[in-house]
Amino acid sequence: MGKIFKFHNDLDTDQIIASQYLLLPTIEEMKVHTFESLDPEFPQKAVPGDFVVGGENFGCGSSREQAPAVLKALGIQAVVAKSFARIFYRNAINIGLPVIVCKDLPDAVESGDEMELSLTDGVAKAGGKEFVCTKLPEYMQQILSQGGLIASLNKEVQ
């Protein structure tokens, strides 16, 4: 169970983490600036297990992998959106942040709502309703369950 932070369509990676913070040496130092232009309190309000919900084309714009990385560092359980921009989607899977496509959920929920998500079943529950999401392919579920591409490659090598 986690609470929802909802954002608009075409949310670009500059809003998730602005370019002036990309020079900070670590993701830990960067994460306190997450969503600064839209909701400066976000890093304080979000607790591990919470969800980010977006509309269409979530994570468009720059290829900065720091965008999914700060969300993961804040403990965001998953990003659920109607659709994702290509580079954000790949980056998120590679670092072990679940990204779930769900066409109906974003319009049916509001910020602050409680939500539950089962990655394996591809089902989200919020506001007493169930939403069927696009299930991740097994290959990607495996990367995610092992904590990202590096962890998963290391495991393969072993």
Place this chain on the structure above:
Amino acid sequence: MGQTIIEKIIARNIGAASVKPGDIVTVNVDRVMLDDIMMPFIVNKFQEMGFKEVWDPDKVVLIYDHLVPASQQDDTRHYRIGDEFAARHGLTHVHRSDGICHQLMTEAGYVKPGDVVFGTDSHTTTYGCVGAFSTGIGYTEMAAILGTGQLWVKVPETIRVVIDGTLPEGVMSKDIILRLIGDLGADGATYRALEFGGQTVEQMSIASRMTMANMAIEAGAKCAAFIPDEKTAQYCGIQLSGFQAGLRGDADASYVKTLTYRAEDFLPVMACPSQVDKIRNVSELAGTVIDQVFIGSCTNGRLEDLQAAAAVLKGKQVAPFVKLIVTPASRKVYLEALECGALQTLMDAGAIITHPGCGLCCGRTGGILCDGERVVATNNRNFLGRMGTSKVEIYLASPVTAAACAVAGKIVDGVQV
């Protein structure tokens, strides 16, 4: 079954007779571009993965452009990490102050038609201008390529865009790509390739094609593709091989859709704050007062862009309350613009000329704006906070339109000045 340009490139790369959209294949990478902002993270991941050597140092290009010259203390840390990595792994293609990465990758001959190229910047789609398959990736995947020389990709569907006829005076390829992004929407080409064809495109310079390929990502596209022709061969300093000369969509290739335009129908347009797909005709916005104009970036900082701006500004003065900032895309462009007199004309009109680099476009240095200010800019993104605070209004336009606005001090149609 026929093939699109991108399908032909991928098929040849993996040694297959053909590929189809949706196939997941592992490609052998011909070239990679690493930029200064991402360098510490790439190196970190490379070490975390346990790699000892770079798979092929000759295929790696390291470019410092977002942070050149340094504007904050942390910037130089990025050069140091880059330099150390280059020295340890014998990288020889290192550009420390020569210009913007995407300009250098094509201008310095690192990308050829038919190549498969990845870069740690979303505008890596630019190299489609010479008929390469190129796209942006994150730092973790870049580290994996540096160790293995390979990456998995899903073969994209292709959207075909055909433009015939002659563009009206004062209309540039920037106006075409902005209109197209407006028509497709900011996610209209997500996961897909944009393949361009038609007389108008054939008549275009490589620089104009580069502007369009550069902004393909703003419609979500994975990559862009132009047919390599004689101009491409000359630009790349090569003779096209049989394979390269055959890089055109087959008549029976399968396209997810085809968009057809008449060049004569294009007008000067702008992307309005703060969405790249919020496209309006310049005439609808006329009279909006502005504070700054920026002509530069990997989208529109080439010689023909500076010359087009100079032609508008010749014998005129920038409005007294407007700052006009001009950034040539590379040292080579800078020198050429100096030699042909374009820089003189721009300076005489009151322009500030800056060093080549990404500074203002990525909101780091060289003309950052603050709350309530409005800028007309030739770069590729007008996102909230991109060129300063989140209360800056950014209008994206062509160099001709931008130059005209600088003179008028307000938004105005370039042809009318």
